[in-house]
Amino acid sequence: MLNYIFAVFIAGSVVCSVFLNTTDQLTSGLLESAEVSVSLLLTIGGALCFWCGFMEIMRECGAASLAAKLFSPVLKHLFPNIDVKSKAFENISLNVGANFLGLGNAATPFGLAAMKEIKKIDRQGDTASDNMIVFVVLNTASIQLLPTMIGTLRAKYGSQSPFDIILCIWIASSCALIVGVTAAKLLNKRRRKV
Amino acid sequence: MTYVFPVILLSVMVMALFKKVPVFECFLRGAKNGLTVLLEITPVIVGFVAMIEVMKASGLFDVLSSIVSPAADFFGFPKEIVPMALLRPVSGGGSTALLSDLLSQYGPDSLIGRITSVMSGSTETTFYAIAVYYGSVGISKTRHTLFCALLADFTAACLAVVTVKLLMN
Numbered sequence: 001m002l003n004y005i006f007a008v009f010i011a012g013s014v015v016c017s018v019f020l021n022t023t024d025q026l027t028s029g030l031l032e033s034a035e036v037s038v039s040l041l042l043t044i045g046g047a048l049c050f051w052c053g054f055m056e057i058m059r060e061c062g063a064a065s066l067a068a069k070l071f072s073p074v075l076k077h078l079f080p081n082i083d084v085k086s087k088a089f090e091n092i093s094l095n096v097g098a099n100f101l102g103l104g105n106a107a108t109p110f111g112l113a114a115m116k117e118i119k120k121i122d123r124q125g126d127t128a129s130d131n132m133i134v135f136v137v138l139n140t141a142s143i144q145l146l147p148t149m150i151g152t153l154r155a156k157y158g159s160q161s162p163f164d165i166i167l168c169i170w171i172a173s174s175c176a177l178i179v180g181v182t183a184a185k186l187l188n189k190r191r192r193k194v
Numbered sequence: 195m196t197y198v199f200p201v202i203l204l205s206v207m208v209m210a211l212f213k214k215v216p217v218f219e220c221f222l223r224g225a226k227n228g229l230t231v232l233l234e235i236t237p238v239i240v241g242f243v244a245m246i247e248v249m250k251a252s253g254l255f256d257v258l259s260s261i262v263s264p265a266a267d268f269f270g271f272p273k274e275i276v277p278m279a280l281l282r283p284v285s286g287g288g289s290t291a292l293l294s295d296l297l298s299q300y301g302p303d304s305l306i307g308r309i310t311s312v313m314s315g316s317t318e319t320t321f322y323a324i325a326v327y328y329g330s331v332g333i334s335k336t337r338h339t340l341f342c343a344l345l346a347d348f349t350a351a352c353l354a355v356v357t358v359k360l361l362m363n
Contacts, residue, residue, distance in 0.1 A: 001326070001336045002324070002329075004323060006241065006289070009248075009249055012249075013248040013252035014252065015250045016253055016254040017251070017252035017253065020252070020253045020318050022252050022253050025251040025252070026248055026251045029247045029248060029250065029251025030244055030247060032247065033243045033246075033248070034240065036243050037240045037242075037243035038240075041232070041240075042238060043287055044235075044239075045344070047308055048231060048232050049225040049229060052224040052227045052231065053225035053228065053328065054206070054221065054224065055216065056220045056221060057206060057210055057224070058346075059218055060213075060215040060216075061209040061215045062213065063205070063206050063209055067344070076349045100196070103198070103336060104299050109231065111327060112235070112327065113231075115327050115328075115331045116331055119333075125332055125333045126332060126335055126359065127333065127335040128328065128339055130275070132327075132328075132333065132339075133336075133337060133339045135327075136327050136328070136339050137339065137342045137343050139319040139323050139327065140319075140343040140346065140347070140355075141317065141318065141343075141346045141347075141350070142315065147314075149290070150314055150315045151309075153290075153294060153302075154295060154302040154307075156297075157294075157298050157307075158301070158302065159307075160303055162302070165308050165312050165358070166339060168312045168354065168361055168362065169311075169312050170359035171353060171357050172313075172315075172316035172350045172354050172357055173347055173350060173352035175350070176316060176346040176347065176349040177293055178347065179345055180343060180346030180349070181342075181343045182336075182344040183345050187338040187341075191296075
């Protein structure tokens, strides 16, 4: 799937740039992107190392299993065949917790660690397992208690009450999450029957 | 909310001292792991950023927006927000820049300002998450992940319009 997306989007852009006469911008944009990605990696890299180190401490001192216990009432229904006491379940819980609290740069390292553990359990080679699909969909929908970044931006542009849209955000994001996860679960089930 | 991280940091350290965990050794071991993860996601990010940049620079995004706009307008979906709905799943930095633009242009408390705020708050950068998460563990057959994730994004975009129109005006 990713192979097709990569090829089609890039080919589409090139065709588009020929028609719009933007081939120069396309070339300079592509070269610039290398620079952008390196600075992005530097930003992510430090945070990634820090949070992976911190995660190890949380695991050793029992904070990770505490998080797993806290989220297990909900998460064990989403991942029924992953043991609540396993490393995978702990990592999933830490990722969900970090997302929920708006610690975005912690959520990614936790999530990547979770993917690694899920892969060890499901062992399906280069194919996404049912658990992985539910987990990735969980991460593509936003589950955030307080969207600080948006609040800050709104305040900056002179909003009377920057957080008055929060109820709308909660409704929209939780419905999106339910739709995404339900769709994933239904499609997982359908495939298992076949 | 500013106290969230300090509180977590403090309680973990206290728990670790209480349980006599070799804190710094643990940290170093984990952080070293982080480096391996970083190495695994580097190619994914370089490729992905290049793709997004090419799409933006070539004008493909603008073309897509102008194709979708009339249909969106028909369903009462303000056409000023269409670029946001298209860019949001693809690029976090790009959609934040676009949000700033729209907020300064229309004002944060206008209909358009509110809808874009809700839209950015209720979705994530879907393509980026899929590429990085699967890329880090070498998964290439993603099955129905993209479909479900985009369905969720579409739901969020529609509900952003509906909730703001119903609850805020």
